[in-house]
Amino acid sequence: MTGPDSGVPAPVDSPTPPEGVIRTHPGRRAEPARELPETFLGRSEHLLEALPDPTYVVDVDLSTRPAGYRVVWVSSSLAQMTGYSVAELRDSAPELVTAHGRVRTALREALAAGLPVSVVRSVPRKDGTSYRATVSFSPLGPGAGGWGRWLVTVRDATEELASAVLAEERAAAEERAQRGLSLVARVSDILADVDSATALVEISALLERRIVPWAAFYADGTQLQKVTDLAGISYHRRDLRRQARVREVPDPVVGLFLDTRMQTVVVDPREPVDEGTLTGELLALVAQDDSAPDDGPLWLLPVLGRKAVLAVLAVRPPDLEADESALPAGELTTVLELVARRVGMAMDNLQLYDREHRLAETLQRAMLPEQSHVEGVDVWSYYAPSSEHAQVGGDWYDVLDMGEGRVGVVVGDVVGHDVEAAAAMGQLRSVVRAYAAEFVEPGKVLGRVDRLVAGMRIARPASFVYATLHPRPGGETWDVAYSRAGHLPIVHVSGGRATQLEGANGPLVGFGGRPRHTGHAVVRPGDVLVFYTDGLVERRDRSMRDGVAALVSAAEHIDAPDAAGIGEELLQQLADAPEDDIAVVVLRVPDPASDPTHTWSGPRERRWQMPMDPKTIARARHAVLRACEAWDIADTAAAELVASELVANAVMHGWGRVDLRLRDTGDGLRIEVEDANPSPPVVREGRVGRVGGFGLHIISRLAEWGWRPTPAGKVVWARVRAKEAWAQRPAEE
The missing domain is CATH 3.30.565.10 (Histidine kinase-like ATPase, C-terminal domain)
Incomplete structure (x- = not known):
């Protein structure tokens, strides 16, 4: 007698083995049973009928091939479960549980060893249907004629197996959700490095490793192009709304850029597309990408900013029917939308910061004066904002051509790095320019500035130095007149020696309250004057005094024959890692008698x-x-x-x-x-x-x-x- 099912052995602890799988119970090996009297079943039938699962008792003869089976007793519950009568089951019950192939061999071995054993299989009903059952053999001892007697329990496993399938589905769903969440978390980690110029490349590679065969980001400027930087495209973009109005042919990619809703647009490269459309441009770019698959549809998702679509995420979805590890379409779309939203917010934040950064820098540079070209002297000026702030600060310089060979130089510093500091700087610059045109002596200029600033109630304290330079009679030497309002001293380099012009110092602007003094120095042809703010010399690991000393030492050893060369070397030696705004003005009096063959050792x-x-x-x-x-x-x-x-x-x-x-x-x-x-x-x-x-x-x-x-x-x-x-x-x- 053989059954219709086959399978492979399953582990002992498998809660729901598949159909045809044998499960033995070595820990429950039966002791040799004593000889049962023929009246055993008669006295125990009411106990067997009370068992919760349908059962029957069978004698098995393993000495023959195939093994012999003889039903001794059948419970009424098995008859109810299968629809057969008890008499019919006495003849057919063995066929309900026996198997063939490897399962039959494993079952025979387990029965021969006297071990309890279970097999999962389909049990047919009389009406032609069937149900999944766990059939368990338990040894009862020797039966009649030396056959082995076994108690066979037929337990309905439909609910148990359904619960196992549901558990597997839940586990698979949890695993997919975990994959999606871990991918989105990794994208967030990549986006945290907003300075990375390859962030979009890393995100595309991550998507390709985890959920899709291929992914890339595209943005539109003067033309559609693949982007790898979170900054996107900085220059002007085309007017896509006008293009959409002019064209009668629908353009899915233009619609994606203009519609600020999260959606997924499917584009099939095999369908004809107008080459003049944005969709045609995108498909041409994808075709040129060697890493992109050759066939299959494209999924396009908008990378949304706060008010506009900044880019498009293009992916080639996996073959959902062939790839068992792929996320279902709905879950895949959800993960891609989350990635696109995070990228969009990061791009928008970076571009917003960049716009504010540029606006601040434009404001700062607009408030700085433009250096005038002054005949007869070599002047070089330089300004650099602090990289740690929004490029708004209070440092400024001014170079004034006052006529008759007279030159005016102003370098100042308003406390702070914000728009208020920049506004105060702009006011002071205008005030100093106005009084410099009216008064010749620097001390008087600073005194007038004090009085006006006190009336204007400028909230920010400021320091600055104002100096004038003009040739003395005969033209062999120049006179420098200067006055300082709490500012760092001018460095005067003459004959290879640098000194500080430390005189004529006073309180910060607006806190004078008493007359300002004017200092004087003599400058000869070839001499250099260096005006600067504290950003050039001060560091966290270097005091102001040490920084000024380093500037003096550097200025003594610079042998450049022009102001630009001197300033360049000062910046390289002292401003390699600035922590504050820097304003520098280098003024050199030309020396007609200098050696034209002089070799310069600087950069x-x-x-x-x-x-x-x-x-x-x-x-x-x-x-x-x-x-x-x-x-x-x-x-x-x-x-x-x-x-x-x-x-x-x-x-x-x-x-x-x-x-x-x-x-x-x-x-x-x-x-x-x-x-x-x-x-x-x-x-x-x-x-x-x-x-x-x-x-x-x-x-x-x-x-x-x-x-x-x-x-x-x-x-x-x-x-x-x-x-x-x-x-x-x-x-x-």
Whole structure:
């Protein structure tokens, strides 16, 4: 007699083994039973009928193959469960529980060893249906004719197995939820590093490792492009609303950018798409991505900011039917939406901070004066805000061309790093300029400023130094007159020795209450005056006194022949890690008798901050000539013309201020011009009668050039080689 089911052995402690699985109970091995009298069942039937599960008693003969089975007794509850009569079950009961294959072998071995054993299988009913049952064999001892007698219990396992399936489903759901939560938590950890330029790359890689085959972020600027930085695209974006109004063809990606709801748009690359649409641009970018799968639909989710869609998250979903480990579609969409929302908020916060940062910097730079070009003296100025604050502070400088060879220099510091400090700085700058034009003596200027500031009730205390420089009769020496309102002393460098002009000091601005004094010093050709704020010299690990001493020592050993070179080396030695705003003005009296063959030992780099003014173009040419003279570069015509064109483009098409940087590369000169307009330079076609449009063509003939974006705008650079190096350049350049 054989049954229809088969399976594999299961562990003893398995609560719900699958159908056909054998389960033995070695810990319950029966002791040898004594010989039972034939009247045993008759006296015990009422006890067996009282058992909670349907049962029957069977004698088993294992000496034959197949084994012999003989039913001795059947409970009425088994008859009710199966629909068979007791008489029918006496003939068919063995077939209800026997098995074939490996299960039959395992069952035979367990019965031969006298061990209790269980098998899970389907038990048929008379009406053709069946139910899952756990059939257990328990030894009762020897039966008639030497056969083994066993008590067989047929326990309905439908509810137990259903509970096990439900438990497995719950465990799987919990595991999927845990996967999703851990992924979202990891995304939050990545986004915590807002300075990371590769945050979106890391998030895409995380999604690909955990839940999807491929993912990437795209944003729209002047064109749609893949983005890896949380800052997104800094320059201007296209007017997608106008594009949506003009086009009659539906564009899913444009709709995704314009609709500020979280949604999932499915795009099939196999369907025809208009190449002029944003959807066509996206599909073309995905097709160019070597890491993207070749076929299958794309899921697109908006990366939402507070008021706009900042980017699009594109993913290739897994094959949900083939991949058993994949999240169901609903759960996958939920996880992707959570990721897109977190990325959107992080991008929005970063862009909001960046806008505030730029606004603060623009305000600060707008309130700073533009250095005037002064004939007869070499002046270099520099300002850098503290990186720890919102780039708003109270440091300022001013260089005044007062006519008749007289130069005025102001450097000051208002306490604080906020808009109030910047406003106080702007007021003081205007007041000082007004009185400097009226009074010659610096002490009188500071005295008038004291009285006016006391009436204006400026809430922030401030320090500053004001000095005038003019040639003495005969022109061989210059006179320096100065007065200080609690400010650091001017450093005077003459003949390789640096001293501090410590006289004429008084209380902070607004706290004078008594006449201010004026100090005097004599300056000779070649001498240098250094004006500065405390950001140049003070550090957490260095006192103000030690910082000023370091400045004096550095100034004594600088042998640069121009003010820009002196300032550059001071910054490199003292301002490598500034903790406060820095304002520096270096003034050098030219020395016509200086040795033109003098070799400078300092860094061969220069930088200038210039206004957006046509006069800046001439200043830039003058700066290049002075730097080339200091570096003993004879062939300056090409460098002068290239710098002039770069600065002219910045003045005409940029905004903010112009930053000019020069560096001697050994085989030529590298020129960099930065402005706040992030739009890239465009090579225009030159035509007869057209004004402009030839600048980049000229630069291309004289130098190698390029550009790169910056957090504040863009840098356009050019490398002008020496004639010998240009002739020997590699062909691929």
